[in-house]
Amino acid sequence: MEKERIEEMLELLWTLRESGRDALDLVIRKSSDENPNEVLEALEKDGLISIEKGKVSLAPGAERRAREIVRRYRLAETLLAQVLELEDREVMDTACKFEHVLSPKVTESICTFLGHPPVCPHGKPIPRGPCCLRAETQMKPLVSRLTDMDVGAEVSIVFIAPVQHQTLDRLGGFGVVPGSILRLHQKKPSFVVQIGETTVALDEEIAREIYVKNV
Missing domain, CATH: 1.10.10.10 (Winged helix-like DNA-binding domain superfamily/Winged helix DNA-binding domain)
Structure with missing residues (x-):
């Protein structure tokens, strides 16, 4: 069986499981394969998945x-x-x-x-x-934490990885969202950034959760 069909099904099983879904009928409905049952049968035959009581689970190798x-x-x-x-x-x-x-x-x-x-x-x-x-990288990262940038840097927000989900909502209210352009004005005692006409002060803990790239 084609490698891509196998990999697409394994990817689907992983992503469905992320949201706690492993029902066989759901897997079949969500699959983009023309014959998902054929792929599932091949995976089960090779010991990559198990199907019991209408649920599909990944074997360690398939995991x-x-x-x-x-x-x-x-x-x-x-x-x-x-x-x-x-x-x-x-x-x-x-x-x-x-x-x-x-x-x-x-x-x-x-x-x-x-x-x-x-x-x-x-x-x-x-x-x-x-x-x-690994502590050391082989290439200089294109994307860095806001806390690693120099004062005066103009950067674009690539993504935000907050410890608490409420942080996303709070930052979004100030326009601090992926794709926004900001300028870093100061780093101490707090991080001060400007987005358009808005100036926002951020705790270092929150600034560390914002990943940016130079523009």
């Missing part, structure tokens, strides 16, 4: 493989959307192709280049890789 596929897709999304600034449809179509061809080495290079983003542009977690655990 690792699905994790890598999702990681490649979400890193590709981040690169295409936040760095190359492509349109949503093109991002989705291209990321779907990238997830099947990126080698482990290229995947780690992209992750390092982006600064090891914790989430994709849609706020979904990007599975961590070996490069995320």
Whole structure:
């Protein structure tokens, strides 16, 4: 069976499970494959999944493989959307192709280049890789924390990874959202940024959760 059909199904099973959904009938409905039952039967025959009482679960080997596929897709999304600034449809179509061809080495290079983003542009977690655990990076990250920028820097917000979800709502009220352009005016005693005509003071803890790139 074609590699892409197998990988697309493993990715679907992983993403559905993220929201606590593992029903077989739902998997079949959500699949874009012309014959999802055929793919599921092949996966079960190879010991990659188990189907019991109308629910589908990933075997350990498939778990690792699905994790890598999702990681490649979400890193590709981040690169295409936040760095190359492509349109949503093109991002989705291209990321779907990238997830099947990126080698482990290229995947780690992209992750390092982006600064090891914790989430994709849609706020979904990007599975961590070996490069995320290393203290030293092989490339200078294109994306950095706001706290690492120099005073006077003009930057674009790439993504925000708050510890508390309420932080997103609070920042959004000030216009601090992905895609916004801001200028860093000071770093002590608090971080002061300007977005358009609005000046906002941020605690260092919150500033560390904002990831930016130079414009």
